[in-house]
Amino acid sequence: MSHRRATRSRYLRSLASLLLLGTTPAAFAALQTFNSPGTDIDATRDAWLLASGIASAQYEVDFETGFSDGQNVSGLAGLFPGGLVITDTSSAGSARIEGTAGGVGGSNPVGSFALEHNERAYLALDFSAAPIDYLAFRDIDHSGTQVVVSFVGGSTTTTSFETTAVSGNSAEFFGLFRNDMPRITRIEMDAGGDGAWAIDNLEYGVSTVPLPGAAWLLGGALGAVLAKRRRG
Ligand SMILES: [Ca+2]
Ligand SMILES: [Ca+2]
Known part of the structure; x- marks a missing residue:
């Protein structure tokens, strides 16, 4: 696997983790x-x-x-x-x-x-x-x-x-x-x-x-991932 592909794969796994976190009921405010x-x-x-x-x-x-x-x-x-x-x-x-x-x-x-x-x-x-x-x-x-x-x-x-x-x-x-x-x-x-x-x-x-709440957190986390990807 090329370095670029491995890096991309890592980002996608991070993204998937964040999305899973965002759909966990405990992460939602009432x-x-x-x-x-x-x-x-x-x-x-x-x-x-x-x-x-x-x-x-x-x-x-x-x-x-x-x-x-x-x-x-x-x-x-x-x-x-x-x-x-x-x-x-x-x-x-x-x-x-x-x-x-x-x-x-x-x-x-x-x-x-x-x-x-x-x-x-x-x-x-x-x-x-x-x-x-x-x-x-x-x-x-x-x-x-x-x-x-x-x-x-x-x-x-x-x-x-x-x-x-x-x-x-x-x-x-x-x-x-x-x-x-x-x-x-x-x-x-x-x-x-x-x-x-x-x-x-x-x-x-x-x-x-x-x-507010999880939507903001998820949006911020996605932004950080994308910014890191642009820098990488
Ligand atoms: Ca009454
Ligand atoms: Ca009235």
Whole structure:
């Protein structure tokens, strides 16, 4: 084997090792969550924006225009930007626009309208038409909600957010950033409480900047290999 070929072979083995390292699950950081306990919505949202690498979300849905009080949007395609479909997967099939003060189990929408659900399993946000990097919303009037997050490729992880107050302007903030996980295709939420909760002020989309973590490490390592190869 010539010196050049041996050197090239060594580089390719290094490259293969790095690629294998990059696909080892332990090298990946987990999904990040940002959960306001009620009094620090702005600070929690700022931390979510920073981690997600964005100044503002690609898509925003506040339900303020284009909807009517009581409208059932469950399972309807074409209503929300980015291909989002919102579905109540329970037999009730009810995910409705709520426009009455106190109408969410005693709590108010943010602004005039929110999306109300019956707290049965599940309220599902489906992004499979255009998988996302980040998602946030205000959670209103529940006693704790379990969340199943699905990723491109089919893996899932679970998380949760805690109770809000149950009357007045009780909305809190909950955000997700995929970090080193694959893009998010779907989240399913099982809320507890008095049979009525809501989400509002949805923010979601894809980042326009490279992702942190293993992607950076792998990119840097590949750059070092290529630089050494150019020098050699
Ligand atoms: Ca609203
Ligand atoms: Ca409730």
